[in-house]
Amino acid sequence: MSTPLEHDYIGLTEKKKIPSSSSSSSSEDGKTFKETELRLGLPGSESPERKPLSGVSLSLFGNLNNNNNVMNHHVHVAGAKRGFSDAIDAKWAFSDAHGSDSDLGKPSALFSPRGAGNVVGKPPLDPKTISTQQGNSINTPASASQAIKESKPLQEKNPQLPATNEHASAPASKAQVVGWPPIRSFRKNTMASNLTKNNDEAEGKPGFGCLYVKVSMDGAPYLRKVDLKTYSNYKELSSALEKMFSCFTIGQCNSPGLPGKDGLSESSLRDLLHGSEYVLTYEDKDGDWMLVGDVPWEMFTDSCRRLRIMKGSEAIGLAPRAVEKSKSQN
Amino acid sequence: MKKAAYSFPEEVLEHVFSFIVSDKDRSSISLVCKSWYEIERWCRRKVFVGNCYAVSPPILIKRFPELRSVTLKGKPHFADFNLVPEGWGGFACPWIRAMAGAYPWLEEIRLKRMVVSDESLEIIAKSFRNFKVLVLSSCEGFTTEGLAAIAANCRNLRELDLRESEVEDLSGRWLSDFPDSYTSLESLNISCLGNEVNLLALERLVSRCPNLKTLRLNRAVPLDRLPNLLRGAPQLAELGTGAYTSEMRPDVFSNLAEAFAGCKQLKTLSGFWDVLPSYLPAVYPICSQLISLNLSYATVQSPDLIKLVSLCEKLQKLWVLDYIEDDGLEVLAASCKDLRELRVFPSDPFGLEPNVALTEQGLVSVSEGCPKLQSVLYFCRQMSNAALNTIARNRPNLTRFRLCIIEPRSPDYLTLQPLDDGFGAIVEHCKDLRRLSLSGLLTDRVFEYIGTYGKKLEMLSVAFAGDSDLGLHHVLSGCDNLRKLEIRDCPFGDKALLANAAKLETMRSLWMSSCSVSFGACKVLGQKMPRLNVEVMDESGPPDSRPESSPVEKLYVYRTVAGPRLDMPGFVWTMDDDSALRIS
Numbered sequence: 001m002s003t004p005l006e007h008d009y010i011g012l013t014e015k016k017k018i019p020s021s022s023s024s025s026s027s028e029d030g031k032t033f034k035e036t037e038l039r040l041g042l043p044g045s046e047s048p049e050r051k052p053l054s055g056v057s058l059s060l061f062g063n064l065n066n067n068n069n070v071m072n073h074h075v076h077v078a079g080a081k082r083g084f085s086d087a088i089d090a091k092w093a094f095s096d097a098h099g100s101d102s103d104l105g106k107p108s109a110l111f112s113p114r115g116a117g118n119v120v121g122k123p124p125l126d127p128k129t130i131s132t133q134q135g136n137s138i139n140t141p142a143s144a145s146q147a148i149k150e151s152k153p154l155q156e157k158n159p160q161l162p163a164t165n166e167h168a169s170a171p172a173s174k175a176q177v178v179g180w181p182p183i184r185s186f187r188k189n190t191m192a193s194n195l196t197k198n199n200d201e202a203e204g205k206p207g208f209g210c211l212y213v214k215v216s217m218d219g220a221p222y223l224r225k226v227d228l229k230t231y232s233n234y235k236e237l238s239s240a241l242e243k244m245f246s247c248f249t250i251g252q253c254n255s256p257g258l259p260g261k262d263g264l265s266e267s268s269l270r271d272l273l274h275g276s277e278y279v280l281t282y283e284d285k286d287g288d289w290m291l292v293g294d295v296p297w298e299m300f301t302d303s304c305r306r307l308r309i310m311k312g313s314e315a316i317g318l319a320p321r322a323v324e325k326s327k328s329q330n
Numbered sequence: 331m332k333k334a335a336y337s338f339p340e341e342v343l344e345h346v347f348s349f350i351v352s353d354k355d356r357s358s359i360s361l362v363c364k365s366w367y368e369i370e371r372w373c374r375r376k377v378f379v380g381n382c383y384a385v386s387p388p389i390l391i392k393r394f395p396e397l398r399s400v401t402l403k404g405k406p407h408f409a410d411f412n413l414v415p416e417g418w419g420g421f422a423c424p425w426i427r428a429m430a431g432a433y434p435w436l437e438e439i440r441l442k443r444m445v446v447s448d449e450s451l452e453i454i455a456k457s458f459r460n461f462k463v464l465v466l467s468s469c470e471g472f473t474t475e476g477l478a479a480i481a482a483n484c485r486n487l488r489e490l491d492l493r494e495s496e497v498e499d500l501s502g503r504w505l506s507d508f509p510d511s512y513t514s515l516e517s518l519n520i521s522c523l524g525n526e527v528n529l530l531a532l533e534r535l536v537s538r539c540p541n542l543k544t545l546r547l548n549r550a551v552p553l554d555r556l557p558n559l560l561r562g563a564p565q566l567a568e569l570g571t572g573a574y575t576s577e578m579r580p581d582v583f584s585n586l587a588e589a590f591a592g593c594k595q596l597k598t599l600s601g602f603w604d605v606l607p608s609y610l611p612a613v614y615p616i617c618s619q620l621i622s623l624n625l626s627y628a629t630v631q632s633p634d635l636i637k638l639v640s641l642c643e644k645l646q647k648l649w650v651l652d653y654i655e656d657d658g659l660e661v662l663a664a665s666c667k668d669l670r671e672l673r674v675f676p677s678d679p680f681g682l683e684p685n686v687a688l689t690e691q692g693l694v695s696v697s698e699g700c701p702k703l704q705s706v707l708y709f710c711r712q713m714s715n716a717a718l719n720t721i722a723r724n725r726p727n728l729t730r731f732r733l734c735i736i737e738p739r740s741p742d743y744l745t746l747q748p749l750d751d752g753f754g755a756i757v758e759h760c761k762d763l764r765r766l767s768l769s770g771l772l773t774d775r776v777f778e779y780i781g782t783y784g785k786k787l788e789m790l791s792v793a794f795a796g797d798s799d800l801g802l803h804h805v806l807s808g809c810d811n812l813r814k815l816e817i818r819d820c821p822f823g824d825k826a827l828l829a830n831a832a833k834l835e836t837m838r839s840l841w842m843s844s845c846s847v848s849f850g851a852c853k854v855l856g857q858k859m860p861r862l863n864v865e866v867m868d869e870s871g872p873p874d875s876r877p878e879s880s881p882v883e884k885l886y887v888y889r890t891v892a893g894p895r896l897d898m899p900g901f902v903w904t905m906d907d908d909s910a911l912r913i914s
Binding site: 180183190227 | 408410411412413415416417468494496522549603604626627629675676677679709734736738767791793818869870
């Protein structure tokens with residue numbers, strides 16, 4: 001039985017009890033693991049020997065110093081249609097001036113890989129390193145915990161980002177991990193509306209900061225739900241929604257599936273402006289449907305009850321009303 | 331003499347069987363011999379299906395042709411925390427349609443975490459003449475129109491309980507659809523509804539139903555209407571208030587206090603949204619008879635909570651916010667010696683700093699002072715191995731222990747060590763522990779403890795814990811009675827899963843999200859274990875567009891006799907035998 005590592009919570013030093021080379025350590029733990037060798041545990045069945053993956057397996061764990069590697073164990077689906085987010089980019093390029101941190105202007109490396117609301121702190125395992133060699137398991141305690149520790153400092157950084165984004169000076173709520181702490185939506189929504197009722201306290205207190213709204217998309221077979229509080233600006237929201245609904249937009253957009261958001265092609269932009277693309281709209285407190293992006297972010301999250309991704313052609317009529325309405329509210 | 335068992339007339343056996351109520355026992359009876367199987371299945375009236383995909387409506391109906399009560403559960407537990415995307419499944423409609431045809435005398439339907447449409451509610455309303463009980467727990471997909479159909483048609487309805495469901499509240503009119511001649515209501519729970527219901531209709535309904543025992547109002551029912559409602563139902567045993575606030579007026583207060591005092595049978599209180607503390611004393615006269623108190627939405631401070639709780643000497647169950655603080659829990663421990671269940675919820679879970687003086691000490695106090703404490707759910711920000719040890723030794727009679735230390739991977743705050751030993755003490759001393767939720771900094775060692783001592787453990791929830799597959803292996807190989815295992819963000823992968831594949835058939839389900847299980851392993855598992863449904867969820871695209879060694883986002887494995895399900899949305903893939911053909 002391998003003795004567990006001593007964990008230095010602060011993450012500054014790490015006492016590696018197990019050397020990085022597989023051969024010397026396999027003797028100690030190899031015995032235990034023989035029992036859990038890759039078999040199916042079915043009587044009389046033998047699972048085929050797995051071919052070890054070439055080369056990359058062990059050392060990558062130990063060398064995971066680059067935080068980006070730590071997060072990106074999820075290869076982003078190439079060719080995901082860019083059109084939708086490009087539309088948002090084009091429209092909201094200047095809305096970001098409402099005080100979002102310039103770092104967040106680009107799709108944040110911290111937020112992008114995993115989709116809506118997910119945050120750093122996932123077990124940072126590069127897919128290439130999940131080897132099925134028997135010896136590997138020995139290294140995973142060391143490497144996994146090291147990798148986890150390396151993600152830790154990043155997690156501590158996170159709270160800064162939403163803080164700089166919001167106007168409140170109080171150290172705002174930390175960046176939220178989906179589904180943690182484990183509190184039921186009913187409770188979250190109830191407590192969140194507790195706070196909006198006591199509006200004078202809402203500024204200083206991050207409170208339950210959770211706001212789930214349904215998102216429907218014209219033509220999609222089912223709804224999704226997003227927590228508006230996990231985004232700090234329109235860009236984050238749009239990129240999350242795009243990921244969520246990308247499987248439905250396949251075939252709709254002509255853009256040449258560029259991997260990064262920065263590359264907005266001329267032709268796709270033209271297509272968007274001609275209304276053949278999707279537009280994001282929302283239903284506000286009064287039951288009116290408005291175009292997303294016309295009002296400051298905080299005002300939007302306060303009044304948004306539901307989101308709908310509408311076909312651009314249908315949404316054209318919305319724009320003037322939305323602008324007028326927000327003018328009259330100011 | 332060998333034929334003795336068979337020579338009992340069926341009616342006699344049936345009569346004997348009617349005294350056997352528990353599902354497990356009935357299942358055992360049915361295994362004795364073929365004729366007992368036959369007799370049992372014809373006289374079975376009540377069925378519990380823990381996973382609606384483990385069996386199909388035709389299979390259920392074929393085996394049990396004369397059911398009166400059906401309970402179904404749909405989505406995995408982690409759906410409560412938004413880990414299961416919308417559209418995943420758990421649709422009630424196929425079940426309700428099938429049962430409408432097969433069980434005209436069905437009386438009770440209880441659904442949990444399922445998607446229920448208005449259409450389904452209409453079918454229920456029109457198909458079952460003797461329909462009595464509808465419980466929709468954490469369900470969604472229906473509106474108040476569906477409720478109107480139930481109200482209008484179910485003449486014999488006794489119980490309508492919508493606990494924590496997500497109802498699209500179109501209007502409060504539906505309540506008026508209960509006909510004036512309808513008087514059989516015994517239990518009504520509408521606490522999840524957003525809009526106001528027709529208050530006059532509610533008052534009339536309440537006062538004409540003499541058997542009404544449970545009434546849980548929604549937040550929109552104003553406090554000044556409560557006395558009337560209470561006076562209309564002095565026999566109430568369980569009450570959930572609406573908003574517990576109003577302009578502070580002495581006449582409103584005394585009216586309320588009088589009304590409460592008139593409810594001599596009232597044993598359970600809940601609701602208490604938007605509490606104005608000055609109104610709390612209105613319930614003091616009945617505190618001494620309360621056995622259950624749910625203040626988990628009451629944002630009042632410790633002194634008010636202490637005053638209330640110290641009067642509830644018979645209290646068995648308390649749900650409260652962490653505003654109660656360690657001091658309040660100490661008072662609880664001193665006053666409520668009959669306490670069986672405590673749940674402390676966080677008032678500010680996303681804040682960076684603690685906002686209340688609630689620590690591990692509060693739980694330690696309660697474990698010391700309340701000898702009957704069995705069930706704990708506790709959110710806090712710090713914990714120590716020493717405290718957990720103390721709790722374990724104080725309360726070896728714990729059966730449910732769920733601890734949530736808010737910051738993931740928090741170590742023992744005194745020693746900075748993992749909390750392995752503390753949780754180890756819990757499983758070691760609490761020999762009847764059936765449910766456990768872990769949190770804090772944990773290594774594989776805690777799982778070794780759990781596998782060694784957690785022999786009665788049925789449900790385990792794990793997050794941000796462990797170092798390697800060994801952790802998962804300990805649990806799967808050691809916990810003999812494990813039924814449900816849910817794991818998120820742990821470095822558990824293929825080895826432990828595949829090595830313990832057979833174990834999965836003895837469990838209801840396994841959930842693993844943000845772990846290190848590869849797509850390849852899921853395929854192997856699915857192909858080798860035909861009686862398991864191995865479902866992979868991935869919102870970024872088909873898993874086979876990535877290397878086989880890529881970890882899957884979410885994995886849900888459950889045993890089933892119904893084969894792979896046919897209602898999966900686009901982001902769920904099944905790893906059965908044909909999957910190789912389907913995904914390419």
